[in-house]
Amino acid sequence: MKYLxxxxxxxxxxxxxxxDIRIHKTTTEVLYLQNKSIKNANNDVLYGYxxxxxxxxxxxxxxxxVFTEDALLKTVQKAYDTAKLSAIVKNGDGIRLANERSYxxxxxxxxxxxxxxxxxxEKAELFLEINQRMMNLKEIKKANSFxxxxxxxxxxxxxxxxxxxxxxxxxxxxxxxxAISDYDSQSRTFDEGGRGVGWEWIEQLDLLEKSRxxxxxxxxKLNSDELKEEKRRTLVLDPNHxxxxxxxxxxxxxxxxxxxxxxxxxxGISFATPEKLGNYQYGSKIVNFVxxxxxxxxxxxxxxxxxxxxxxxxxxxxxxxLQEYGTTRETAPFIGVDYSRGCNRxxxxxxxxxxxxxxxxxxxxxxxxxxxxxxxxxxxxVYIQGRGSFSIDQHRVNFQFGGDFFWEIKDGKLIRPLKKxxxxxxxxxxxxxxxxxxxxxxxxxxxxxxxxxxxxNQTARMTHGASxxxxxxxxxxxxK
Amino acid sequence: xxxxxxxxxxxxxxxxxxDDYEVYISFSDDHEARFAQNAxxxxxxxxxxxxVYEASIDRKTASSSVNQYDEDTIRQLVKTTEDLARISQxxxxxxxxxxxxxxxxxxNIKPATTNLTPETIVNIIKDAVDFAKSKGTKLSGIFSLNKxxxxxxxxxxxxxxxxxxxxxxxxxxKEGERETKVSTAGKDFSxxxxxxxxxxxxxxxxxxxxxxxxxxxxxxxILRPQAVAxxxxxxxxxxxxxxxxxxxxxxxxxxxxxxxxxxxxxxxVENDDNMTIIPFFNDSVxxxxxxxxxxxLMAQPISxxxxxxxxxxxxxxxxxxIQGDTTSEEDxxxxxxxxxxxxxxxxxxxNDMRTFDLTGMTRDGVLYFENGKVKHSxxxxxxxxxxxxxxxxIMALGESTIVFNSSVVPTMLIKDFHFIDRTNF
Ligand SMILES: [Zn+2]
Numbered sequence: 001m002k003y004l005x006x007x008x009x010x011x012x013x014x015x016x017x018x019x020d021i022r023i024h025k026t027t028t029e030v031l032y033l034q035n036k037s038i039k040n041a042n043n044d045v046l047y048g049y050x051x052x053x054x055x056x057x058x059x060x061x062x063x064x065x066v067f068t069e070d071a072l073l074k075t076v077q078k079a080y081d082t083a084k085l086s087a088i089v090k091n092g093d094g095i096r097l098a099n100e101r102s103y104x105x106x107x108x109x110x111x112x113x114x115x116x117x118x119x120x121x122e123k124a125e126l127f128l129e130i131n132q133r134m135m136n137l138k139e140i141k142k143a144n145s146f147x148x149x150x151x152x153x154x155x156x157x158x159x160x161x162x163x164x165x166x167x168x169x170x171x172x173x174x175x176x177x178x179a180i181s182d183y184d185s186q187s188r189t190f191d192e193g194g195r196g197v198g199w200e201w202i203e204q205l206d207l208l209e210k211s212r213x214x215x216x217x218x219x220x221k222l223n224s225d226e227l228k229e230e231k232r233r234t235l236v237l238d239p240n241h242x243x244x245x246x247x248x249x250x251x252x253x254x255x256x257x258x259x260x261x262x263x264x265x266x267x268g269i270s271f272a273t274p275e276k277l278g279n280y281q282y283g284s285k286i287v288n289f290v291x292x293x294x295x296x297x298x299x300x301x302x303x304x305x306x307x308x309x310x311x312x313x314x315x316x317x318x319x320x321x322l323q324e325y326g327t328t329r330e331t332a333p334f335i336g337v338d339y340s341r342g343c344n345r346x347x348x349x350x351x352x353x354x355x356x357x358x359x360x361x362x363x364x365x366x367x368x369x370x371x372x373x374x375x376x377x378x379x380x381x382v383y384i385q386g387r388g389s390f391s392i393d394q395h396r397v398n399f400q401f402g403g404d405f406f407w408e409i410k411d412g413k414l415i416r417p418l419k420k421x422x423x424x425x426x427x428x429x430x431x432x433x434x435x436x437x438x439x440x441x442x443x444x445x446x447x448x449x450x451x452x453x454x455x456x457n458q459t460a461r462m463t464h465g466a467s468x469x470x471x472x473x474x475x476x477x478x479x480k
Numbered sequence: 481x482x483x484x485x486x487x488x489x490x491x492x493x494x495x496x497x498x499d500d501y502e503v504y505i506s507f508s509d510d511h512e513a514r515f516a517q518n519a520x521x522x523x524x525x526x527x528x529x530x531x532v533y534e535a536s537i538d539r540k541t542a543s544s545s546v547n548q549y550d551e552d553t554i555r556q557l558v559k560t561t562e563d564l565a566r567i568s569q570x571x572x573x574x575x576x577x578x579x580x581x582x583x584x585x586x587x588n589i590k591p592a593t594t595n596l597t598p599e600t601i602v603n604i605i606k607d608a609v610d611f612a613k614s615k616g617t618k619l620s621g622i623f624s625l626n627k628x629x630x631x632x633x634x635x636x637x638x639x640x641x642x643x644x645x646x647x648x649x650x651x652x653x654k655e656g657e658r659e660t661k662v663s664t665a666g667k668d669f670s671x672x673x674x675x676x677x678x679x680x681x682x683x684x685x686x687x688x689x690x691x692x693x694x695x696x697x698x699x700x701x702i703l704r705p706q707a708v709a710x711x712x713x714x715x716x717x718x719x720x721x722x723x724x725x726x727x728x729x730x731x732x733x734x735x736x737x738x739x740x741x742x743x744x745x746x747x748x749v750e751n752d753d754n755m756t757i758i759p760f761f762n763d764s765v766x767x768x769x770x771x772x773x774x775x776x777l778m779a780q781p782i783s784x785x786x787x788x789x790x791x792x793x794x795x796x797x798x799x800x801x802i803q804g805d806t807t808s809e810e811d812x813x814x815x816x817x818x819x820x821x822x823x824x825x826x827x828x829x830x831n832d833m834r835t836f837d838l839t840g841m842t843r844d845g846v847l848y849f850e851n852g853k854v855k856h857s858x859x860x861x862x863x864x865x866x867x868x869x870x871x872x873x874i875m876a877l878g879e880s881t882i883v884f885n886s887s888v889v890p891t892m893l894i895k896d897f898h899f900i901d902r903t904n905f
Contacts, residue, residue, distance in 0.1 A: 038540075043561070043564060065548060085523070264620040265661065426903075
């Protein structure tokens, strides 16, 4: 596309040390139903370009949605002027980008059935039927379903000669039943997060069947007991729950920009500082976390990031020890590393990319172990499924998590459902208390589509994953 | 701008075949300068356009939006949306769009704000960073400036527009374990004083030393306005009438009853010198409303759809004004004797909506006071607390001040605040 060359040529002419342009079109379809009412049936398109210029060691970023040569050149000029202006507030020589070669490449999310090609009527009928079935149980007073499909079409060019054509797609179905009595209200949700796949996933999922257990378990939860007291207990956590736990307690603290203090004013910093690399026992010996932007179906899998760095796979925690961060071309040199792990991503065309969590997952256990064996080997504890409330401090040390469904474990058996369970732990206690992880047959991904970070806030997506795992001696109880 | 918007709207009026529609058009100019560790880190500028068309045909509704506004795109927008609506499902809760209505005149445009230049913004940041450097500290934050023009039309006859301008500035000062933040916002930049912000920041920073270890307990707290705004913000969402009637929150049948504490007053105002005043939204226009008066629940936000179902008028919480008083922090410390001063809360989430049970953590510095005097700073804590019960334990209120651009709240002295866990920093 001629705009790519035009922008890059002008940036070079102006004297940019580095520049890139991202022409980015985001198309989103959202369907949201409450009971039998369609609350949202939306189709949104955002189309424009963002131009990033590095000059005198500082950034300028300008965006526009006007596709004329004149507007484009003005936007390049604005990015350049903004960078020059910024340069009066910098440390030393400012920003230096890690080494990277140029690429001419394209990427497309592999999928079979285009979700945008399925008529709204068909989608709406499916989710109306789901809501109706959930409401067939008399205690279910509210049934919500949500479907989101998003495609991002990106053209990228940079002054080092990279030219990329990237087309990604993901979908996310969610269904929730809320059981309400005079005394309480409790919900149960089916949500595996988003996944970089087509509508074929919906066909495999059998959401109508899922709606049955969602509704039944909402009612079970409503009528269940709470834990009376907080005490040290064993936790068995399913992959769907662990997705969020690892996001908050491993993903964010290993973003290098947070480590460097670049998010100190809002999202926060990190306890996992560089002197801990290679020696800090983040978790027990069986805990291995991998960053993997090549993961099939992964939400951060796009071939390349918004620096033009290819997707990679690397250990962030190996045999329990903090190994490496998720990095960008801009952040890596600050810890003396001259390559990027490819974690720079922007949400929309008008966002300047920032250091994000990659697809990040817990490797399965090496020994054969089924979830049934894991539970039968647990004397007393709680088995948590799905995600509930979550809160963590700005250094990513102390946290409290809830869940979506809870079973009390006694003498190796699930004896009764529970509600309002919360556990409190911290880094490095939590991952060091992990004493068993089921094997790879039970590994499941969980996609996060709403990771908020940055000022102004940007919403990123990435995939996590795990096999069910056990954690010993964690404070588990209720709110008090 | 007006002519451009009219021309976009004319295309929609001409092209549409829907029984009913709503059209939103906004032009938003943003300038955001971020700084971290004493250097500029991001600097972004540009205009974001949004054209939203929501159409209803045979009580079936769909909506689409685009950010281009050439004639072809707008025609396509109308066609796509109406095609979607036709193949959607009839909505049992369908309501017509808002009809012709008057709405309050707003006074949101302030020349000191609209005339702000990128040079001025960068110089403010430079001065602030130079100050931080002179104190041997690291400064991070953001200055953002926004100018928006918003237009709203419905087929049933509502036509309205408003313009806003606003700025936000925040700074976090950090050195070793000591870290604190100030932030300010408003529509009128002539009220901004960098010196005042730096004075406040440095006085907060100086009051912190290496935090003493303190175990969580139930203790009196002085919540500074940022902390109050961050926790009371949850009422914007949890006060909703439908969630109450459905039994999702504890407010079913509580209208007219003393559900909150007697010292707690919360309203929405039609005028304010500092806050940006939004005069209408999709199903209601701005009105002065007392939501909670002397602790009695007087009114609840009701969506247009639900208002129609229960035969009430729709209402929204356009802004939050929590009535303050004149008690100084010194007097609060004397009243409480022993307690904590909380600069801010962080990562607040609901544990349980039915009981308004929230969790969250302290941030930006916690001070311990005894015998009416600040003794030293302490580590951060986690709380688990029920929102309405907090208001029942309000002992005293300070003066109300603007936090964010849509809330004005006071400092609060709360007794028996329930902390359950602590951090090591
Ligand atoms: Zn996140």
